[in-house]
Amino acid sequence: MWVTADVTSDLIDRAPWARVDDVPWQRITSPLAMIIRGGVRHLQIWKCTTASELPCPETAEGCDRWHSGWFLPALCIPQERATALDELIVTSADGEHLAVHSRNWQDPRRTFYVWALARDVLRWREITGESGLAPESRPAEDEPVTYTEQVLDSSCRYGEERPHTSDPRPQRELASVAGLHTFDHPPDHTLLEPTRPIALRLPPRERLTIAAELSCLPWEIGPCMLCATPIHRYGPRSPKVCSNCRASITIR
Template sequence: MANGVFHTRYGIEINLHRKDLANPDREHLLEEITQPVSQRARDLLQCLEDRNGGECQCALDGKTPWMFVRRQRRNGQLVWEAAHLPLTHVATPQESDKHKAMKERIARTATRHGLDVQTEARSEDGRVVTDVLVTGAGARVGWEAQYSPITANTVRRRSAKARARGIAPLWVTGDATSQLIDSAPWTRVDDVPWQRIISPLALIIRAGVRHLQIWKCTPASERACPDTGDACGKWHCGWYLAALCLPQERATALDELVITSADGEHVAVRSRNPHDPRRVTYLWALARDVQRWREITGESDAPAEPDQSDDEHVTYTEEEIDSSCRYGEDGPHTSSPRPLRETTSATGLHTFDQAPDHTLLQPSRPIALHLSPRERLVIAAELKCPPWEIGPCTLCATPIHRYGPRSPLACPTCRTTTHHP
């Protein structure tokens, strides 16, 4: 990729690796050259090699010398670079079949449950097309079946246009590496053939739907402390996949989400990592969990704006401009991998010294002790009570004298920190 490009309207050379783009007198130049190609002339930016009368390899390959500007990762840094147009991905027959099958499945499911359905729903100006628009009592959900590569910026831009029309965007993919993940509300299913997608068999959601988990971090907790690895005695809350919940939650099927998202039972959440606000995750969760989450954490339910605040800053290396054509030199893989998101970013983990919600002081689920007869006898001897009166603390599951006359529901430690009776 090139670090320089020629602006055909201004007649200037642009150095993308300099902070002022080598044109300090043009304040809004970066905004202009990075706008979507659909919103500006395709011949606005030209390969410098072609401009200077050299041999542009892209033009010689039967394409054009016109370019666009994008962010690219080089040696672990994010920089601006210019690439030739067009770089349009043509869907393979397999991708096209999967795309059509997913649209048909979503529309079929929504229709069967009495929801209003529009396929290939166009905006009033005809410029925005939604794969399947499902309207229910709780929301208008715009499903986008994405089986071909797409950039994160394109996902953000299309999602913003959907929100402007009062539509909740919901992207579905079978690719765990797709850039749409965490660029907008999304969900992922298994990457299966189109015949399996269109079949009546259940299609389980593998990622994108999470459940709220709130627990006290004690030695008896089944979940290790996410902060220290050891019991910290504090309270934690965060979003977890169904299989990682304790106890394990039921997995959500795609057909179920089609209905519950339109009815308002599942809603989209945008959660920031408290330790790094630039890191965010999108997820779908039960509305009651989302309400409780916002009451506990104070996080806003305001929709996301289509900006780049969630991404790291671009680095300017201040290198000299290179006018040679770089088309075809890098091969198909030109970008080093994006850094993995932190676990706390995915879970939106919050930690509290005291119980963050007074309802946690009451048991929400039955807690069982898993003690051998010998262990029960030893504990009963320590507590000086009959073995059958041993039971779990309702907050931390520590064995206590639970079932005797006037026995407490919580252990001494929990009563001290939470004022439990």
């Protein structure tokens, strides 16, 4: 697994990769989790209508067809929780996360790599017929892999509406859907439950009760990173996972 903090890195979509925030070494050595910002995606399957929460990736309006693709956790419906780098290292080793390789639907010459849950990968292979294995062919000649230092763009960009980066290389990581497939008929077993829920919806009275049991303030209640169980998540020296999940990880 390659880890980078640069959205223009040549490693992106050339091999299994993950992007994290560019942080100082003190943050890296701290016990705080490093959340993966790119490289990990979740499978979404939806009927494309004008009332769909997910937009049509092909037209401006609903096309009344079915789509499937890989989405960032924050763009999934319902929203999936983000994955920490330490967690991905473990889950990629034990097979819970798998590396998926496929062609880009917008440009067949381009390919993409994503890390995805094994359940999503198996489902994706069933409905698309793709293996997800990396091809033996070499990268396109017009996109050489380079690691040489390049001169920064010093042009004044003041007043321009679009964001600009001084890096001369193009941004390789995109937030758009990856591995899009469109179907005229719904795939079998289309509806899937969220695999890793992030939201913790508690009625006020139940939140007060749990806070009293855990001896913490109501707003310090949050979900376990692995099973979404309500725990004392926020505050000084508060854990990110519940005791049951910590015990299961220790047993492994």
